[in-house]
Amino acid sequence: MSSSVEAHEPGHLPLYLKEIGNHALLTAAEEQALARSFIQGDLQAGHKLVTSNLRFVVKVAYEYRSYGLRMADLIQEGNIGLMKAVQKFDPDKGIRLISYAVWWIRAFIQSYILKSWSLVKLGTTQAQRKLFFALARTRRELERGGNGTPTEVDAAAIARKLNVKASEVREMEQRMGGHDLSLDAPMGGEDATSHLDFLESGHVTQDDEVAERQEADVTRELIAQAMSRLDSRERFIIEQRVMSESPMTLRQLGEHFGFSRERARQLEIRAKEKLKVLLAELMAARDGDTAAA
Structure with missing residues (x-):
């Protein structure tokens, strides 16, 4: 080349x-x-x-x-x-x-x-x-x-x-x-x-x-990679509460999984934090590859 x-x-x-x-x-x-x-x-x-x-x-x-x-x-x-x-x-x-x-x-x-x-x-x-x-x-x-x-x-x-x-x-x-x-x-x-x-x-x-x-x-590729590392319940929560144009309410989310609205709120916070950490790791790895060049 x-x-x-x-x-x-x-x-x-x-x-x-x-x-x-x-x-x-x-x-x-x-x-x-x-x-x-x-x-x-x-x-x-x-x-x-x-x-x-x-x-x-x-x-x-x-x-x-x-x-x-x-x-x-x-x-x-x-x-x-x-x-x-x-x-x-x-x-x-x-x-x-x-x-x-x-x-x-x-x-x-x-x-x-x-x-x-x-x-x-x-x-x-x-x-x-x-x-x-x-x-x-x-x-x-x-x-x-x-x-x-x-x-x-x-x-x-x-x-x-x-x-x-x-x-x-x-x-x-x-x-x-x-x-x-x-x-x-x-x-x-x-x-x-x-x-x-x-x-x-x-x-x-x-x-x-x-x-x-x-x-x-x-950016979409990084998000897709991070989403793939979440478990099925975490992915559902992020997709329905963050990425959906018509997001579920916490009450609807709780009814879907069979637990309370408060429990749904706690799991949403946990899923968002996990996604944030995964994205930070992927971005750091990408920047590290670029710097190594």
Whole structure:
């Protein structure tokens, strides 16, 4: 498996984007068939899985465009993450490849950004890494304000939003200050495009909607896994009291199982707590796999 992005300098990025757009998206059935063939040693199947999803890597890479690094480099790192995901993808899990791969793509891009900014200075702990990637996004959100009017934002406001100390925000801003750049600066090469051309719009794009749906798919998968670890009575309680559009009353739940309303309430609390613990464990395991990459 390989990707052609390394053959393109920043000035040729539009050509690369046009090329990857020529690869048709796969249906779920096609994706599963190719994944199974790849597991059995068919490298061409693996190559098609990669090329059919390259456009999603570009979408994720553009989320990190404000860090001042070449877009071609970010895309290249994301492509490596995609290839890693294809190698580890299990078609029998019941989720789409991109829903699984997005975590690998982000992990490789974020690792590259941290290395480019000097890991010794910026990313020595998980909390610092999280603050590094949340800082700029949070400042933009607060500056836009609730009514769309630009607002000046200080470190204290950002700290409250991120639930960290104001001193930690100021320290991270100082560390990141060495990489400030003009929005009018060209992105390099023959391309006359500037960073200003890629400022985020306040409108929700189709790509954002796709990404949100993919995130929702992953969340649903985690919930399904957690639900499968509950016993039959606990699953019934969660399904009828939490997930149903017309939930049962506690009295109805008690009558169904043959016990009192109070007993039904106690069992509901217990089932919710168990589900919460299972979801936390699954999310921690997923984040651990991403960090290990």
